[in-house]
Amino acid sequence: MTVEREQLLRAAAEYLGRRPNATQDEIATAAGVSRATLHRHFSGKSALLTALEELAISEMRRALEHAELDRGPAAEALHRLITACEPVSPYLALLYNQTQDLDTDQSLAAWAEIDAAISALFERGQRSGEFRPDLSSAWLTEALYNLVAGAAWAIQNGRVAGRDFHHNIVELLLNGVQSS
Numbered sequence: 766m767t768v769e770r771e772q773l774l775r776a777a778a779e780y781l782g783r784r785p786n787a788t789q790d791e792i793a794t795a796a797g798v799s800r801a802t803l804h805r806h807f808s809g810k811s812a813l814l815t816a817l818e819e820l821a822i823s824e825m826r827r828a829l830e831h832a833e834l835d836r837g838p839a840a841e842a843l844h845r846l847i848t849a850c851e852p853v854s855p856y857l858a859l860l861y862n863q864t865q866d867l868d869t870d871q872s873l874a875a876w877a878e879i880d881a882a883i884s885a886l887f888e889r890g891q892r893s894g895e896f897r898p899d900l901s902s903a904w905l906t907e908a909l910y911n912l913v914a915g916a917a918w919a920i921q922n923g924r925v926a927g928r929d930f931h932h933n934i935v936e937l938l939l940n941g942v943q944s945s
Contacts, residue, residue, distance in 0.1 A: 770806055773798060774820050777813055782859045782921050789813075814860075815872075821856035822875045828853055829882050839890030840939065846886065847913070847934050854917035854930070861914045880906055896939075905938075912938055 773796050780795035781787060787795070789810055793803040807813040828849035834842045850857070880903075887905040890896035896905070912934045919925035925933065 770816075771820070773803070773806055774813075774816055777803075778817055778820075778855050778859055779921070781817075782855045782917065785859065817856055818860055818872050821853055821860055822872065822879070824853040824856065825850070825879050826875075829879065834882060834886045839886055839893055839895045842886055843890070843938070844931070844935060846883070847909075847931050847938075850913045851930050854913045855921065857910060858914040858917040858921070861910070883909060909934075909938060 776796035777792050780792055784791065784795075789803060790800050792810075792813070793800045796803065803813075807816060828846065831849045832842060832846040834846065836842060883906045884902040887896055887902035891898045891902065916925065916930050916934055920927045920930065
C-alpha cells in the first residue's frame with residue numbers, strides 16, 4: 766500500500782468515524798484531496814469501505830501478534846490486546862456502523878480468524894479462573910469489540926479523554942459497573 770493511499774484511508778476513516786453518511790465529495794474535502802484523486806484510489810464509497818475494512822483486518826492481525834495472546838496470564842494478555850487495539854479502534858467504530866455494506870466472504874473469513882484468536886484468549890482465562898465462566902467467549906469477544914469501538918467513538922466526539930482508552934475498557938470489561 767502506498768503512503769498516499771494509506772494516509773488517504775486514515776483521513777477518510779477519521780472523517781467517516783464522525784460522519785458515517787458523508788458523500789465522496791465531503792470525504793475528499795476532509796482528506797484534503799480532490800474528488801478525482803479519491804476516485805482514482807477508490808471507485809466509490811463501497812470500494813473505500815472495503816479498503817478500510819482490509820486495513821482494519823491487517824491492523825487487527827498486527828495487534829494480535831503484538832499482544833502475544835498466548836504469553837503469560839490471560840488478564841495480562843488482555844491488557845496488551847486492548848493497548849494494541851487502540852490504533853485500530855477508529856476503524857472498528859466505523860466498521861461497526863457500516864458492516865451491512867461489507868461482509869464479503871473474504872472479510873468474513875478474516876474476521877472469523879481474528880474472533881477465534883480473541884475467543885481463545887477468553888476461554889484460556891476462563892479455564893484458569895481469571896475470567897467469569899458464566900459468559901461465553903463469543904459474548905466476551907463481542908463485548909471487547911463494542912467497548913473498543915465505543916471508546917473510539919467517545920474519544921472522537923470529545924466525550925472521553927484519549928488517555929483513558931485502555932483504563933476505561935479494562936475496568937469495565939474486567940470489573941463491570943457495580944461498585945465493590
